[in-house]
Each structure stands twice: as C-alpha cells, then as structure tokens.
Amino acid sequence: MITFDAVTKRYPDGTVAVDALSLEAPTGEITVFVGPSGCGKTTSLRMINRMIDATEGRILLDGVPVQGIDPPTLRRGIGYVIQQAGLFPHRKIVDNIATVPYLLGWDRKKARSRAMELLERVGLDPAMGERYPFQLSGGQQQRVGVARALAADPPVLLMDEPFSAVDPIVRTSLQDELIRLQAELNKTIVFVTHDIDEAIKLGDRVAVLRVGGRLAQLADPKTLLSEPADDFVREFLGRDRGIRRLRFVSTEGMRLRTDLTVTEGSDDPADEPWRLVVTADDRPLGWVSRDRPGTLEPYGTFRPGHDSMRSALDAALLSPSGCAVAVDGEGRVVGVATREALDEALTEAADG
Amino acid sequence: MGDGPPTLWEWIARNWDTGRVGSIRDLLGDHLVMSLVPIVAGLLLALPLGLASVRWRWLYQPTAGVFNVIYALPSLPVFMLLISVTGLSQLTVIIPLTFYAMAVLIPAVVDGLGAVPEHVRQSAVAMGFTPLRRLVQVELPIATPVVLAGLRVVAVSSISLVSVGALIGQGGLGMLFTRAYQNPFLPPVIVGIALIVLLALVADGLLVLAQRLLTPWVRARRAT
Amino acid sequence: MSWLTDFFGDPANWSGPDGIPARLLEHLEFSALALVLAMLVAVPLGLLIGHTGKGGLLVVVTANLARALPTLGLLVLFVLLLGTASILPVIIPLVLLAVPPILVNTFEGIRGVDPELRDAAYGMGLTGGQVLGRVLVPVALPLILLGLRLSAIQVVATTTVAAYTGLGGLGRFVIDGFATKDYAGVVGGSVLIVLFALVVQIVFMLVQRATVSPGVSQRLITPKKGRL
Numbered sequence: 001m002i003t004f005d006a007v008t009k010r011y012p013d014g015t016v017a018v019d020a021l022s023l024e025a026p027t028g029e030i031t032v033f034v035g036p037s038g039c040g041k042t043t044s045l046r047m048i049n050r051m052i053d054a055t056e057g058r059i060l061l062d063g064v065p066v067q068g069i070d071p072p073t074l075r076r077g078i079g080y081v082i083q084q085a086g087l088f089p090h091r092k093i094v095d096n097i098a099t100v101p102y103l104l105g106w107d108r109k110k111a112r113s114r115a116m117e118l119l120e121r122v123g124l125d126p127a128m129g130e131r132y133p134f135q136l137s138g139g140q141q142q143r144v145g146v147a148r149a150l151a152a153d154p155p156v157l158l159m160d161e162p163f164s165a166v167d168p169i170v171r172t173s174l175q176d177e178l179i180r181l182q183a184e185l186n187k188t189i190v191f192v193t194h195d196i197d198e199a200i201k202l203g204d205r206v207a208v209l210r211v212g213g214r215l216a217q218l219a220d221p222k223t224l225l226s227e228p229a230d231d232f233v234r235e236f237l238g239r240d241r242g243i244r245r246l247r248f249v250s251t252e253g254m255r256l257r258t259d260l261t262v263t264e265g266s267d268d269p270a271d272e273p274w275r276l277v278v279t280a281d282d283r284p285l286g287w288v289s290r291d292r293p294g295t296l297e298p299y300g301t302f303r304p305g306h307d308s309m310r311s312a313l314d315a316a317l318l319s320p321s322g323c324a325v326a327v328d329g330e331g332r333v334v335g336v337a338t339r340e341a342l343d344e345a346l347t348e349a350a351d352g
Numbered sequence: 353m354g355d356g357p358p359t360l361w362e363w364i365a366r367n368w369d370t371g372r373v374g375s376i377r378d379l380l381g382d383h384l385v386m387s388l389v390p391i392v393a394g395l396l397l398a399l400p401l402g403l404a405s406v407r408w409r410w411l412y413q414p415t416a417g418v419f420n421v422i423y424a425l426p427s428l429p430v431f432m433l434l435i436s437v438t439g440l441s442q443l444t445v446i447i448p449l450t451f452y453a454m455a456v457l458i459p460a461v462v463d464g465l466g467a468v469p470e471h472v473r474q475s476a477v478a479m480g481f482t483p484l485r486r487l488v489q490v491e492l493p494i495a496t497p498v499v500l501a502g503l504r505v506v507a508v509s510s511i512s513l514v515s516v517g518a519l520i521g522q523g524g525l526g527m528l529f530t531r532a533y534q535n536p537f538l539p540p541v542i543v544g545i546a547l548i549v550l551l552a553l554v555a556d557g558l559l560v561l562a563q564r565l566l567t568p569w570v571r572a573r574r575a576t
Numbered sequence: 577m578s579w580l581t582d583f584f585g586d587p588a589n590w591s592g593p594d595g596i597p598a599r600l601l602e603h604l605e606f607s608a609l610a611l612v613l614a615m616l617v618a619v620p621l622g623l624l625i626g627h628t629g630k631g632g633l634l635v636v637v638t639a640n641l642a643r644a645l646p647t648l649g650l651l652v653l654f655v656l657l658l659g660t661a662s663i664l665p666v667i668i669p670l671v672l673l674a675v676p677p678i679l680v681n682t683f684e685g686i687r688g689v690d691p692e693l694r695d696a697a698y699g700m701g702l703t704g705g706q707v708l709g710r711v712l713v714p715v716a717l718p719l720i721l722l723g724l725r726l727s728a729i730q731v732v733a734t735t736t737v738a739a740y741t742g743l744g745g746l747g748r749f750v751i752d753g754f755a756t757k758d759y760a761g762v763v764g765g766s767v768l769i770v771l772f773a774l775v776v777q778i779v780f781m782l783v784q785r786a787t788v789s790p791g792v793s794q795r796l797i798t799p800k801k802g803r804l
Contacts (some may be wrong), residue, residue: 432750545649
C-alpha cells in the first residue's frame with residue numbers, strides 16, 4: 001500500500017504543485033490520478049519514487065517512509081513507465097527489458113530469459129528481443145516499456161501517462177492488455193492520465209485532482225460517475241455521465257426471450273413484428289421485419305454477464321428492431337433482450 | 353621612449369599606413385578580400401549544389417562524402433599543391449577556402465530545406481505556387497536560419513584560416529606573423545591576432561544582425 | 577609528376593632523422609600527443625558540463641572565440657614568448673586549438689540526449705554515474721566522436737603549420753622545400769600530409785563503426801539467425 005500523508009510540494013518560487021495530499025493506493029489495485037494540466041498528478045506520482053522530493057508530509061510504502069530510502073535502491077524496487085517509453089536506443093530490446101535485473105546483479109542469462117518471458121507476456125513476438133528500439137512502432141515500444149518496468153517483478157508500478165502518445169486504436173489495445181496483465185499480476189499500480197475515460201476504464205479507484213494540487217474526490221469509478229463531489233468533478237467528468245455509468249451495470253440475469261429466433265430457411269408461424277434469423281448452428285444473420293419479409297436488417301450483440309449494460313444498450317441501438325442479441329463466448333445466439341427487458345434493467349440500474 | 357624598441361602603439365602608428373606594400377592597412381585589405389571572396393563564392397556555389405541534393409536525393413551522399421574529405425585536408429599542403437596551377441597569387445588561398453566553405457554550407461542548405469515542414473510545402477503547392485516561386489518565397493526563407501548559422505561558422509573560420517597563406521606569401525594579416533617570427537618582435541603578432549579576432553567578431557555580429565533582419569519570425573517566436 | 581618520382585624515388589628521403597619514416601612518426605607523435613592531452617581536458621569537462629547543465633554559456637563563447645584564433649599567430653606568439661628550448665611552446669597552441677571542438681561536441685551531445693531517456697534511466701534506479709556512463713555517453717557517442725574527428729583534423733593541420741616554428745613532422749618537407757625552392761620536397765611532403773589526413777579520417781570512421789551502437793546510428797542490421 002502506498003500512503004500519502006499530508007504531502008505538499010512547494011517550489012522555491014512559491015508555486016504549490018501538490019497541496020496537503022492525503023490518500024491511499026491499496027495493494028493490488030490500480031489507483032488513477034486524473035486531472036487537468038497543472039493539477040500536480042505527475043508531481044505526486046514522481047514523489048513516490050523520489051524523482052521529486054516532497055517539501056512536507058510523508059509518503060509511505062507499506063508503512064515505510066520513502067524519504068528514508070536511498071533513491072536508486074528505492075527505484076529499483078518500483079516499476080516506472082513513462083509517456084514515450086524512454087527506451088535506451090543503444091540497447092537491444094531484450095537488454096532494455098533486463099535493465100533493472102542487470103542493475104540488481106542478476107546473472108546475465110537469467111536476466112535475459114526473464115526478459116524474453118516478459119516480451120511474450122506483453123504480447124510481443126520474442127524475435128523482437130534482438131531488435132533495437134528504432135525498429136519498433138510506438139505501440140510496440142510502449143509494450144516494451146511495460147515489460148521493462150515489470151522485469152524485476154516489483155510489487156509497485158508507477159505509470160505516467162504511458163499510453164497518451166499512441167493513436168486511439170493502439171491505446172485501447174494497450175489498455176485492455178494492462179487490465180489483462182493486472183488480473184494475472186495483482187500489482188499495486190499508480191497510473192497518471194489526463195483522460196477521464198482512461199481513468200474510469202482502468203481505475204479501481206480514481207483520484208480527481210484540481211489545479212493547485214488538491215484532491216477533489218477519491219472514489220471508485222461508479223461512485224465517481226453517480227455521485228460527483230462538486231461542480232469541478234462534475235464538469236471534469238463531462239457529459240454522458242449517466243450513459244458512461246452503464247459500463248458498471250451488469251447484464252447478469254437480464255431477462256432474455258428465446259422465442260424470437262428462427263433458423264434460416266424454415267418457415268416461421270409466430271406473429272411478431274421482428275424475428276431474428278440464425279444459421280443452423282445458431283449464429284445470428286439479421287433481423288427480419290413483418291412488413292418487409294425478404295430483407296435482413298442489421299443487428300448488434302452482447303454477452304450477458306460479461307459485457308456491461310452499456311454494450312447491451314449499444315447493441316440494441318444498432319438495430320432497427322431495438323432489440324439486442326445475446327450471444328455466448330463462441331458467438332452463438334442464446335436469446336434476445338427486448339426493449340422491455342432493457343427498460344427493466346435500466347430502471348433497476350437507476351434505482352441502485 | 354628614446355631609442356629602445358617601439359611600444360605596441362608606436363609600432364601600430366608607424367606601420368598603419370606606410371604607403372608601401374605590407375602596411376597594416378594594406379594587409380587588412382588583402383585579408384578582407386581573401387576571406388570575403390570564399391565566403392560569398394562558397395555560398396553561391398553551395399546553394400545550387402544543396403538544392404540539387406534535395407531535389408535528387410541520391411546526389412547528396414556522394415556530394416557530402418567528397419566535401420567531407422576535402423574538409424579534412426590541411427590547408428597548407430593544399431595551398432602548396434595549388435601553387436603549380438595558380439602560382440603565388442591570392443587565388444591559391446581563395447580556392448581552397450571556398451571549398452572548405454562549401455563543405456560546411458552544402459549540408460546547411462540541405463538541412464535548412466529539410467527543416468521546411470511538409471505541411472507548409474504542401475499548402476504552398478495547394479495554393480498554386482510554381483516550383484520556383486515556392487522555392488524563393490517559401491522554402492528558402494524558412495531555410496535561412498540554418499544556412500546563416502552555417503555561414504557564421506564559415507565566416508569566422510575563413511577569416512582566421514587566411515593567415516596560413518602567409519607561409520606562401522599570401523596571408524593578409526598573417527604576414528604580420530611571419531614578419532614577427534623572422535625578426536623576433538612581439539607587437540606584429542599581437543596586432544595580427546587582435547585584428548583577425550576583431551574582424552571575425554565583426555563578421556559574426558553582422559551575420560547575427562542579418563539573421564534578425566531576414567528572419568524576424570524566429571525572434572518573435574522565441575519571445576512568446 | 578616528376579617532382580613526385582624525384583621525392584619518393586630518392587633513397588636519401590627514406591632514412592635518417594629527416595627521412596620520410598622519421599618525419600611521419602614525428603607527425604603522428606605530435607598530433608597524437610596534442611589530441612590525447614586535449615581529450616583528457618575536454619572530454620571530462622564536456623561530460624561534466626553537459627551532465628550538470630552548468631557552464632554551457634562558457635562552452636559556446638569559448639568555442640566561437642577559439643574558431644577565430646589564427647593558428648599561425650598563436651604558434652608564433654607562444655614561440656616568441658617561451659623560446660624554442662622545448663616543444664612546449666608549440667604543444668600549448670596545438671592543445672588549445674584541439675580542445676574546443678571536443679568540448680563543444682561532447683557538451684552538445686550529452687545535453688542533446690532526450691530528457692525522457694534521462695528520466696527513464698533515473699526512474700529505473702540508475703545512479704548519476706550510471707546514467708552518464710551507461711546511457712548518456714553511448715547515446716551521445718556519435719557527436720563525441722565527431723568532436724574528436726574535427727579536433728584531429730585541426731591538430732594534423734596545425735602540426736603541419738607548426739613546422740614553420742621549428743617543429744618536426746611532415747610539415748618540414750613543405751616548409752623547408754618552399755624556403756629552398758625544392759619543389760619535389762614541397763609536392764612530396766604535401767601529398768604525404770594529405771594522405772596522412774585521409775588515413776586519420778578513415779581510422780575515425782572505423783572507430784565510429786566499431787563503437788557506436790547500431791541502435792543509435794540506426795544502421796539497418798540483419799538479425800543473425802539462430803541467436804534468439
């Protein structure tokens with residue numbers, strides 16, 4: 001656990017970057033610092049591994065004040081990922097990843113085999129180990145950055161806007177990768193971003209900071225969206241708070257109808273305005289309207305229990321039928337969520 | 353004062369303008385010619401070669417390679433080898449210095465033009481600039497700061513290099529050094545070094561001034 | 577052409593203290609001595625100033641001023657001031673002129689390293705010395721070597737000119753030949769110096785090849801098979 005105990009950073013010219021910050025980043029969770037530029041989020045992060053020293057207050061790592069630990073020793077025990085990855089251009093990827101193990105005096109062979117293992121773990125081809133950073137794309141470099149931070153298996157990971165320099169598609173895949181990795185590794189992660197959507201997606205807890213380095217709110221994403229502490233947080237969260245909150249509403253146990261599907265080619269007696277045509281092995285083909293029997297209309301799918309209400313609603317809005325197609329892990333249709341069923345679930349969500 | 357050796361100022365006063373060849377003023381004039389001609393000629397030759405290297409990329413590597421080698425040649429043996437072609441004239445000094453200047457300026461022109469952002473080039477094309485007008489009105493002005501930075505290096509080093517020419521009798525103010533060595537006497541050396549450094553500083557200052565006048569946007573950007 | 581055959585064909589030019597081998601060795605000795613002394617001063621100073629960021633202005637001003645200093649003038653000045661009893665009066669200006677290119681390029685090289693890289697290095701727990709030695713120097717190496725190469729060009733040229741003030745080396749053939757109208761000596765010596773300068777260039781290029789990481793020079797390398 002990382003504890004901020006009334007931490008203040010004041011620069012010689014009087015600027016206060018962080019103002020009496022007190023919070024905890026629990027072990028095994030992702031705590032996100034988010035806020036506009038000038039809110040002191042990066043400064044706060046960098047005070048944890050003493051890249052910057054706090055002026056007042058204490059930062060504790062599992063109860064031990066970091067100020068008492070020699071910076072290089074402290075930092076070797078904390079993974080650090082930054083925006084441009086900061087890979088060493090003169091070293092091969094495998095040696096970049098093994099930087100901290102080398103520093104800790106690991107046997108060279110052991111360090112390299114650990115590096116190769118991590119390369120695969122972050123989703124890269126092991127053949128890339130023998131390349132140099134300039135031969136990799138931005139997204140690949142960022143993955144190597146994460147692997148490098150994990151090399152010595154530190155319990156704590158500090159990530160300073162690690163995904164903000166890559167394009168949106170790569171960013172999404174890096175975020176998903178981090179969620180997947182964290183499920184396996186259970187690190188204590190402090191993650192800095194200016195992107196509230198990223199904060200909500202990744203954070204177990206989100207700390208919203210305001211300019212001048214004061215904590216505006218610390219909460220789990222769902223609470224943050226439903227109960228913003230004040231106007232600043234509300235404005236920072238932006239529009240669509242309600243819609244975005246649906247990401248945290250489960251589709252577990254949603255009422256599904258199974259009588260609206262017809263197998264391709266078979267005649268259908270049911271007198272319903274919309275029916276879902278499926279293949280013989282239950283893959284969805286499209287919706288057919290009673291008014292235009294010959295035409296297949298578009299459909300959207302979601303996985304009940306796995307996907308959120310937001311995905312279910314999105315699937316419903318993609319189709320003129322207004323219904324969402326529920327599928328299992330293999331993509332086979334298990335039922336249909338009608339407008340009525342969605343309505344019920346939404347009402348429940350609004351109440352809860 | 354009496355009959356002792358003349359002081360520095362006395363020596364300057366006595367030798368400034370004797371009306372004969374070899375007065376300080378005379379040497380200063382020679383020095384200016386032998387350093388200015390290579391600077392100007394170097395620029396005039398480097399511009400088309402640099403432009404060609406940008407237009408035809410394959411040209412750059414060999415051109416840069418050849419000039420890198422030339423730049424590495426010590427001036428004195430080059431002067432000596434040239435004597436058989438140009439004789440003991442100012443040209444013997446001017447020609448090698450021109451080549452050294454080109455060695456610095458060609459990469460400067462290429463880098464300068466390389467610094468023109470692609471979107472600027474594209475929008476100039478889109479607005480209907482002909483290639484020549486685009487070059488003169490858009491690309492060259494943007495390349496100017498880099499070229500001028502190269503020109504500053506060239507100006508200062510040309511001015512100091514001319515003095516080596518004194519060893520073949522064509523050194524401008526450098527002649528003061530050989531004169532001082534043959535007839536051991538300090539004032540000419542001091543005057544020679546001082547005037548050459550002063551000349552270099554003046555040239556450098558003028559180029560800085562030119563940079564401000566030619567590229568006002570560079571300073572405006574820095575101020576904001 | 578006949579000058580060349582006269583010069584290189586004369587057996588007298590190949591032996592004794594004023595023969596080609598001896599002069600070549602002298603030229604190499606003086607140049608190497610000056611370059612090494614300049615390196616000993618300029619590399620640590622450049623690393624220090626680049627790493628700490630203090631004193632950068634000093635470097636820039638010194639470098640500009642040094643470029644303006646006429647080599648011949650400095651040589652004559654020191655010889656007149658200190659006499660010709662030792663080679664010291666000649667070595668001093670040689671070193672003085674060799675320092676600025678190394679100093680400036682080392683400083684610029686270290687200072688120019690991407691701040692993100694420095695940040696990442698410190699963030700992973702490298703000490704100040706390790707950051708300099710394991711990250712900044714390897715990344716700045718092309719510029720540091722450029723400084724050394726420019727300095728070597730300068731030293732080889734100045735050593736040639738220094739023959740005028742009595743120093744040995746290949747410049748002697750040229751200076752003495754010019755004074756005695758021995759044009760075979762002038763041309764032969766000049767050719768030797770030019771060749772010497774070219775060899776020095778090639779040596780530096782090879783050193784650069786061998787020491788700069790392909791990741792820094794971005795030379796395309798084909799990964800060796802079966803070594804993953």
